[in-house]
Amino acid sequence: MKHYLQFQDFTADEYEYLLKRAALIKQKFKGYVTHHTLADRTLAMIFEKASTRTRVSFEAGMYQLGGSVVHLTTGDSQLGRAEPIEDSARVISRMTDLVMIRTFGQDKIERFAAHSRVPVINGLTNEFHPCQILADIFTFIEHRGSIQGKTVAWVGDGNNMANTWLQAANLLGFKVHVSTPSGYGIDEQLAFSGRAYDKGCYQLFSDPQEACKGADLVTTDVWTSMGYEEENEKRKKAFADWCVDLDMMAVAKKDALFMHCLPAHRGEEVQAEVIDGPQSVVWDEAENRMHVQKALMEYLLIGKQG
Ligand code: CP
Ligand code: NVA
Numbered sequence: 001m002k003h004y005l006q007f008q009d010f011t012a013d014e015y016e017y018l019l020k021r022a023a024l025i026k027q028k029f030k031g032y033v034t035h036h037t038l039a040d041r042t043l044a045m046i047f048e049k050a051s052t053r054t055r056v057s058f059e060a061g062m063y064q065l066g067g068s069v070v071h072l073t074t075g076d077s078q079l080g081r082a083e084p085i086e087d088s089a090r091v092i093s094r095m096t097d098l099v100m101i102r103t104f105g106q107d108k109i110e111r112f113a114a115h116s117r118v119p120v121i122n123g124l125t126n127e128f129h130p131c132q133i134l135a136d137i138f139t140f141i142e143h144r145g146s147i148q149g150k151t152v153a154w155v156g157d158g159n160n161m162a163n164t165w166l167q168a169a170n171l172l173g174f175k176v177h178v179s180t181p182s183g184y185g186i187d188e189q190l191a192f193s194g195r196a197y198d199k200g201c202y203q204l205f206s207d208p209q210e211a212c213k214g215a216d217l218v219t220t221d222v223w224t225s226m227g228y229e230e231e232n233e234k235r236k237k238a239f240a241d242w243c244v245d246l247d248m249m250a251v252a253k254k255d256a257l258f259m260h261c262l263p264a265h266r267g268e269e270v271q272a273e274v275i276d277g278p279q280s281v282v283w284d285e286a287e288n289r290m291h292v293q294k295a296l297m298e299y300l301l302i303g304k305q306g
Contacts, residue, residue: 002300003113003120005106006193007130007167015134015172017304022138022288022295024306029064029291036066037298037305043067044096045123046088048074048103049226053262054123054131057290058100058297065294070096089115098301104227119300121293126160126227127190132261133164134296135288137172139281140217142288143257148173153215153252155179155208156242156269157235158186161221161261166191169201176202179211181238208242215252219259220244220269236268245271249279259285 003009010018028035043062045055059069072092074080079088085108092099093116101109102123113120122130140147151174154162158180166186169176178186185204188197205211212218223239224232249256258270258280266272275282298305 001119003116004130004296004300005109005113005120005122006128007133007164008171008193008195009130010171012171012173014299015137018134018292018295018299019138019141021298021305022292023142025294025298026288026291035064038062038097038301039066041065041067041097041301042070042095043297044070044072044092044099046072046077046079046092046099046101046103047123048079048101049124051102051123053286053289054100054102057286057293058123061290061294062297064290065297067097067297085111086115088112089120090117093117098297121296121300124160124226126225128164128167129160129261130164130167131289131293131296132161133168134292136219136259136261136285137168138292139259139285139288140257142284143281144216144255147216150174150216151177151214152217152219153177153179153208153212153248154219155211155244155248156220156239157184157223157225159221159225161219162186163191165219166197166202170197175200177205177211177215178202179205179208179242181242182206184235184238208244209248209251212244212248213251215256217257217259218244218249218252221261222263222265223269239269243267243269243271244274246273246277249274249277257281262286 062069089112098119100121100123106125106127165176223235260282
């Protein structure tokens with residue numbers, strides 16, 4: 001049994017399969033071709049933080065595969081009344097086939113997985129957001145072909161998204177230019193969970209404009225992630241120069257793409273002209289969450305198809 005708790009849980013070969021399978025699944029969805037590979041299977045989704053895309057993409061995706069979904073939040077389950085995560089894992093995994101969790105610390109999802117009888121998927125933790133980066137890479141490939149050897153500019157917080165980009169770069173052979181305000185940088189030990197990595201897979205830049213030079217993809221995220229709301233005002237000041245604007249896009253490659261995992265704050269981490277402009281692929285990126293996660297759920301439950 002496999003879990004998907006961070007990007008580096010899978011090999012490059014597994015990603016090659018998943019990305020191809022997701023493309024086929026997307027074609028079937030667009031063509032209204034029934035693809036009930038997970039008939040009679042149940043996905044439990046546990047949300048300890050808010051969500052729009054993750055909930056809709058997993059829920060709609062599971063129905064399209066012929067399965068069903070149970071939706072739990074902290075507020076409407078015993079998780080909010082201090083039932084130990086280990087006990088929740090034991091119980092939920094005896095009644096369902098697969099679990100997706102969005103929570104705070106990575107340790108919590110790891111504790112859940114350690115006591116689960118079924119595969120567990122990370123739907124975002126403070127440290128990682130692997131499903132999102134899988135969708136982002138799928139979207140890049142869809143628009144530009146292989147991401148191998150390419151440069152991704154990360155502008156903003158050294159957060160769950162940044163950490164996951166680093167793991168993906170290390171595994172799939174591309175480079176991340178990271179520019180974060182001082183005090184909000186990445187922690188390599190945490191990003192790679194203490195595992196060995198190629199130091200050449202990323203480069204740090206104090207100037208976000210420099211980080212964007214020659215990039216094939218420019219990407220960013222909210223200045224204040226969920227769970228850090230009390231730092232909002234302090235972060236607004238610290239991040240003021242880390243707004244992806246047309247000047248940054250102008251120094252990237254001519255055909256550079258712009259991505260944002262969403263939700264976005266126009267005028268904060270990104271200018272409206274960029275996210276709503278011709279280089280932005282954020283709506284494809286959001287939709288692709290569903291297609292890649294369908295491939296992921298199938299893979300975890302019934303292995304390689306086709
Ligand atoms: N990108 C993403 O995970 O969005 P939600 O928070 O809406 O799920
Ligand atoms: N970094 C953001 C991503 C939201 C999808 C957060 O953790 O809130």
